[in-house]
Amino acid sequence: MSNNKPSINAERLWRRLMQMAQIGATEAGGCNRQALTDEDAAGRALFMTWCKDAGCDIRLDAIGNIFARRPGRDASAAPVMTGSHLDTQPTGGKFDGIYGVLAGLEVVETLNDHGIETDHPVEVVVWTNEEGSRFDTAMMGSAVWSGAMPLAKAYQLKDLQGTSVESELQRIGQLGPDLPRQPVHAAFELHIEQGPILETENLEVGVVTGVQHMCRYRIKICGQETHAGPSPMSLRRDPMMAVSQILGELYQLADKHAPDSRVTIGYIHAEPGSPNTVPGEVVFTADLRHPDGEQYQTMLAQCESSVAMACEAFNLEGEAGLIWEAPGVSFDCECIAAVKKAVENRQYPAKEMISGAGHDACNIAAVAPISMIFIPCEGGLSHNEAENIRPDHATAGANILLDAILERSLAQPG
């Protein structure tokens, strides 16, 4: 690379982010552009218009993923891919997913502006239904593309009104041909962090080396429903006593495996739920996460033994059912190296980190070399209409993406 290193056009990127945000804009300043709705169709159309104007070839696949390709010098070379998603939560923000897609387009525009030819094609991708809020499977488009989910199964997913993915793809004209997946040379997904680490540590870029292991338990403890007054504590079979002990032990588990552990109790219900009745049953969920496989497995084993021991101690029946699990992902070393090199060259304050949430990159990682780049978001807030990022951070992340793509899309000198 020359000393006159190209940089992205910050104003154009921000303007397009704001323009896209008008489609499905909510009164509270967020976006409601759920997968395969009219709003999603309008967002896709705007994106494709921009891509065509930028000289890209556009292709849809059978699950509606959009591939916008800027050709390289070598027509037979596998592309360097980047992208994310344009769909939002019902009360989503302007940046979750969208930023990664439009920063990819901004990289293409910047290459055009500077007349830079790459050896490998550069492909900007929009993955269908990442949020999984309308059709209940998150990261659906990348799952079908990578082979993790059969196309026929995705087609049959229905929203609450009973409308299927397949019929909605047809209705909005986004159902492409079912062709075999093409090889990918390298891939990057740029995303807002959706957590508070970068902001708290005053950093501008996260070099994301993987995604943590995560799972969800549904824990059910059964005892004996009885009147709150007459029953002595020693004669009760109160599931809430066990829950109290288990919760304490789960948070201790988080401490023991700090700082990378995550323990979340998001749901809890006592049955019958009457203030003056000892509950007969308590159900709660425990979401456990850790980037280190061994520590993660220890956490799961300890959680299960906590439940078993509390039930024994309080003479209760209980079970800890593992209802969902997503194994951790380690991203590609060469992709991570390209991002690290870009961060060092640009001298942005940065750190290596693990993603706490799942992304399309998790599916892609199974079949292609990929890594991710994070930028801070305000207060770590996401899946919220108040989601916000700083324009200078948006610029920083897109410049890192530009450099990393250039690094991986030019033939190695030699």
Place this chain on the structure above:
Amino acid sequence: MSNNKPSINAERLWRRLMQMAQIGATEAGGCNRQALTDEDAAGRALFMTWCKDAGCDIRLDAIGNIFARRPGRDASAAPVMTGSHLDTQPTGGKFDGIYGVLAGLEVVETLNDHGIETDHPVEVVVWTNEEGSRFDTAMMGSAVWSGAMPLAKAYQLKDLQGTSVESELQRIGQLGPDLPRQPVHAAFELHIEQGPILETENLEVGVVTGVQHMCRYRIKICGQETHAGPSPMSLRRDPMMAVSQILGELYQLADKHAPDSRVTIGYIHAEPGSPNTVPGEVVFTADLRHPDGEQYQTMLAQCESSVAMACEAFNLEGEAGLIWEAPGVSFDCECIAAVKKAVENRQYPAKEMISGAGHDACNIAAVAPISMIFIPCEGGLSHNEAENIRPDHATAGANILLDAILERSLAQPG
């Protein structure tokens, strides 16, 4: 009393209990005879028929309490009163309340059978709407009678269909005149324990010396809703972490004030209740009870300080709102002595105890000398269609009631 001590007719008492249980009988073997329904009206009618046949004078008051009086030698003397309630929970049992009423009637029948004259009249009372399940005020009839609740306020109570107490009293013909409360010489309420203590200790009778202090807190802890994955534990403001600590401390509080303390967490809700979202808010109830006033007050203070300290420790907003409180009641010494004497004479295995639940006797205690008698119920189960008692226990309790009433309704020798 002579050596030929009269005893109640066990067969008649049990037969009447079973006959009353047919009114509003449920398939699961319980009763649904909620206050002021057609079923309650039928139960009242059956009771009044029996009372008339036993020679009682029957009077209704303005809130539908039924007073069935067996005259004494001294027409001007205040009555010895006994009774309880005939209404049930929607899925109630055959004995809660009903046993006390029909045992009172059985005492009258026994006095008749043996031609025993008392100095004071003996009055069997049915208190209206003790359960508070249809009209949401438990112990309503005794509250109005004792002056704890204004009649006009009770009249305006409505069920879920919007029907008022007053209109239902009129409809079923149970609205009597609003006359001043007459003095009471002594009173007894015989009831099933609704707890497991007597059964566990293999006892037949509880000499109830009072009712514990009780209250209900609604505790609300607010933090910051956030994604379960990306947010490090140390940066979370997770109300569930505070709840975990508070629950542990509340159960420790119960231990510290054992064996008479009661701590019940019957309701808990995390908002928004999504397994992979750190809750923004958790609300739960804490029902605290203790018979000793000082220890009870310590428990309340400790509960409030637990909430405050946990909120401070975890950087959360929280409040412990006292939403209901019923001060403890100490029953009348002479009434308690009469029950104790009866238990000693009959040589039933018995113990002094405190009632864990509220009863009509709590209201009566404010204006008249009263105490209670408990008999065991199977597994401590009540407010349940499976509620059950042993016939020999039913007999034992009614004999104690008979002796205690006799003790207090005869003029002191001298």
